[in-house]
Amino acid sequence: MLNYITWTFRPDIFFIGNWEVRWYGLFFAISFYVGLVMMTKMFAHEKVKSNWVDSLFVYIIVATVIGARLGHVFFYAWDLYKENPWDILKVWEGGLASHGGAIGIILAVALYSRYVTHRNMLWTLDRLVVPVAFAAILIRTGNLTNHEIYGHTTDLPWGFRFIENIRAWQHGAEPIFTEPSHPTQIYEALSYLTTFLVTYFLYWKQATAKHREGLLLGIFLIGTFLSRFLIEFIKEDQEA
Numbered sequence: 001m002l003n004y005i006t007w008t009f010r011p012d013i014f015f016i017g018n019w020e021v022r023w024y025g026l027f028f029a030i031s032f033y034v035g036l037v038m039m040t041k042m043f044a045h046e047k048v049k050s051n052w053v054d055s056l057f058v059y060i061i062v063a064t065v066i067g068a069r070l071g072h073v074f075f076y077a078w079d080l081y082k083e084n085p086w087d088i089l090k091v092w093e094g095g096l097a098s099h100g101g102a103i104g105i106i107l108a109v110a111l112y113s114r115y116v117t118h119r120n121m122l123w124t125l126d127r128l129v130v131p132v133a134f135a136a137i138l139i140r141t142g143n144l145t146n147h148e149i150y151g152h153t154t155d156l157p158w159g160f161r162f163i164e165n166i167r168a169w170q171h172g173a174e175p176i177f178t179e180p181s182h183p184t185q186i187y188e189a190l191s192y193l194t195t196f197l198v199t200y201f202l203y204w205k206q207a208t209a210k211h212r213e214g215l216l217l218g219i220f221l222i223g224t225f226l227s228r229f230l231i232e233f234i235k236e237d238q239e240a
Helices: 023-045 051-076 085-089 098-117 121-145 166-170 184-206 215-232
Strands: 012-016 019-022
Touching (some): 019 023, 023 051, 023 121, 051 085, 051 098, 121 215, 184 215
């Protein structure tokens, strides 16, 4: 009988010299591309200005990267970065916090709504939460490939043994495995999948009817924060 799963998936896809291309980065890029496609389809259906999508894309990319990076720096690793502040710019080395990204997105939407659409923030957020929920699925999948953001030890048969010395292992060292742990990345990805499906189908159901402003945002917030709240009880204390 299977007692645990030994996870030896490599986080890197390939190297170009010393530069590492990771699955996490690929998933991050895919999430932006799919989000752009979704928002383009939504805006075209609603017959709003086509350049609104391009502007939103720029706002969100900049806000997500800056917010997630600064969230990691100031919430989790300030003692490290205050000695080497230029390292804050080295985003490719990893270190992003989802709640920092969320704060960045909210600020970006506020600016976007004020200076581009001149509409209520809820109008933008109701549409944006659909691709954001999809992106969250891919980001948590990326965390799984990175052997990070896992849970407490467990004796359940789907517990994962992750590699603790992942950097050293990538360069030839023997792997040091964790005890079988909850794959909380998968738990969260599944919860975000549920939120995505609900918001996606509700959006298109409402697209031909009178839109109840704030409904999709409310569903997204309830689904996201409820799942995060419950999963935090079995998650190790790591940035996410």
